[in-house]
Amino acid sequence: MDMLTNSALLKLLQLASPTLPIGAYSYSEGVESLVDAAKITSASSLEHWLRQELRYGAVRVEAAVMIRAYRSTIVEDFSALTDWNHWLSATRETEELRSQSWQMGRSLLRLFQDLQADEFTPLLLQEECNFAIAFGTIAARWQIDEQxxxxxxxxxxxxNLISAGIxxxxxxxxxxxxxLLELGEAFDRATQEVLTLQDDDLSSCGWGLSLASMAHETLYSRLFRS
Incomplete structure (x- = not known):
């Protein structure tokens, strides 16, 4: 693993912080409907859900696309960056998940523009930029290594999802x-897999998340937006 410079480490901590004002706290990504249906009832069942998502789910594909946005930014391939953004939007299976990704991406880009306007490019001035694309682009500009x-x-x-579960x-x-501490090895394993995935291998077994998300849209009472 490359050693982060102090500057890059501080920027990574800021970019990944739960206090980042992009609205992540308002989403549960289906966890709320799973709790309502008594599919998640404890720390162990929440851990099982998160581990399965890291191994097979949509977040694995999102992270892989994030890396492609990172690499496209490094070489200034803005056409590829736009193509991957459209590709990721097309993989979103419910309105809630797509709206979440676009809202968080838009908020992150606006925050980045306010923080470092001189580094902002017109390419990213679009309403429908996915969060993974924005995250990868900013990580590249802040010289945070891929891993x-x-x-x-x-x-x-x-x-964010553990906070929702709490x-x-x-x-x-x-x-x-x-x-969160016990998931450390799962983060590391998923990272190593994502960094070596080929384009043709970008797939997920995300029907559980899709069903949970669709069920959430019709819940009678909701604390979260997804």
């Missing part, structure tokens, strides 16, 4: 932190 960016992406994703199941804060 660290991918680990940060997975850690940020899991932190509220919904509910779990204690200590149980949530223990779960």
């Amino acid at each position: 660290s960016a991918t680990l940060g992406y997975f850690h940020s994703w899991a932190t 509220k919904l199941i509910p779990l204690g804060q200590t149980a949530g932190q223990r779960l």
Whole structure:
């Protein structure tokens, strides 16, 4: 693993922080409907869901596309960057998941523009930019290495869903932190796989997430937007 410079490490911590003002806290990515259906009822069942998603689910594909956005930014291949953004939008199977990705991506790009307007490009001034694309582009511009960016992406994703689980199941804060710590090896394994995936291997077994997301759209009472 490449050693991050102090500057790059601090920027990664900022980019992956749960306090980043992009609205991630308002989404549960189907966890709310799974709790409502009593499919997730404890820390162990939430851990099982997260591990399965890391191994087979949509977040694995998102991270792989994030890396492609990273690499396209490095070589300034803006056509490829746009193509991958459209490709990722097309893989979103429900309106909630697509809207989440676009809203978070848009918010992240606007934040980046405010923080470093001199580095902002007109290419990214689009309403329908997926979060993974924005994350990869900014990680490249901030000179965060690929492996660290991918680990940060997975850690940020899991932190948000564990926070949702703490509220919904509910779990204690200590149980949530223990779960996040125990997922470390799963983050590392998923990162190594994502970094070597070929384009033709970008696939997921995400029907569980799709069904949970569709069910969430019709829940009578909701705390989260997805």
